[in-house]
Amino acid sequence: MNSQADEFTVEVRIAPQFKRLITAGLVRRAALAVLAHEGVTGQGELSVVITDDAEVHDLNRRFRGVDAPTDVLAFGAEDESATFVTAPDAPTLLGDVVISCPRAQEQAVEAGHPLAAEIQLLVVHGVLHLLGYDHAQPEEEALMWARQDDILQALPASKR
Numbered sequence: 001m002n003s004q005a006d007e008f009t010v011e012v013r014i015a016p017q018f019k020r021l022i023t024a025g026l027v028r029r030a031a032l033a034v035l036a037h038e039g040v041t042g043q044g045e046l047s048v049v050i051t052d053d054a055e056v057h058d059l060n061r062r063f064r065g066v067d068a069p070t071d072v073l074a075f076g077a078e079d080e081s082a083t084f085v086t087a088p089d090a091p092t093l094l095g096d097v098v099i100s101c102p103r104a105q106e107q108a109v110e111a112g113h114p115l116a117a118e119i120q121l122l123v124v125h126g127v128l129h130l131l132g133y134d135h136a137q138p139e140e141e142a143l144m145w146a147r148q149d150d151i152l153q154a155l156p157a158s159k160r
Contacts (some may be wrong), residue, residue, distance in 0.1 A: 008035055009091070011047040018050050018101040022119055030123035030155055031097075037151045038131055044092035046130060048123055056100040071103040072122040072127035097126030117152075124151050127158065 012024035027048050035044075057069040064073070077093035099122045108118035109130045128144055135141035 002129045006136050007042060008032065008046065012050075013047065014050040015052060015055075015101070016080075017052070021101065021115060022050055022092070026119065027117055027123055029118040030054070031127050033151050033155055034124050034131070035046075037147070038128075039095060040131070042092060044094055045051070045152040046094040046096070048097045050101050050119070050138075051098060053100045053102045056098055056103070056147065059098055066088075069100060069103060071100055071107060072096070072126045073098045074126040078128050084086065093128045094127075097130065099123070121152060124148050124155075 008031075010028045013022060014022055027050065031046060031048055037046045041138075044079075053069045056071075056073060059073055060070050061067045075096045075098070077095040099119065103121075104118045104122055105115055108115045111118065119126065125144075125148060130148060133140070133144040133147065135144045
């Protein structure tokens with residue numbers, strides 16, 4: 001991938017029990033595909049964490065007030081960094097995407113596609129949230145889903 005998004009650092013952390021199922025490269029390519037598609041330029045950083053259901057459930061409860069597991073959470077850095085003074089050339093900190101691998105496995109089986117495709121879907125979905133997309137209203141959902149579908153079509157594992 002040779003684009004402005006290549007200037008972004010995508011840190012991928014995969015819990016040890018899932019490293020045999022998912023590669024950091026797959027996750028990184030999906031995140032960079034979103035940034036390239038959306039025309040994000042400059043230097044920046046984001047992280048993607050692949051973990052278990054319990055950790056995602058805990059984060060969902062602590063930060064969103066929802067005492068239930070979910071498939072993907074996105075925590076934008078803009079709220080936290082707004083109170084700090086940063087250098088003009090400092091990289092943009094987009095935030096963190098946290099994915100439940102067990103939930104992704106269940107959803108992949110339900111959808112009839114490989115785990116890799118489901119992980120890419122969740123990465124794309126999470127990064128779109130970091131970029132400001134939402135799906136609370138029907139118009140927002142239509143726009144976000146269209147962007148998501150366009151990006152996923154370009155990713156090999158996502159072709160269904």
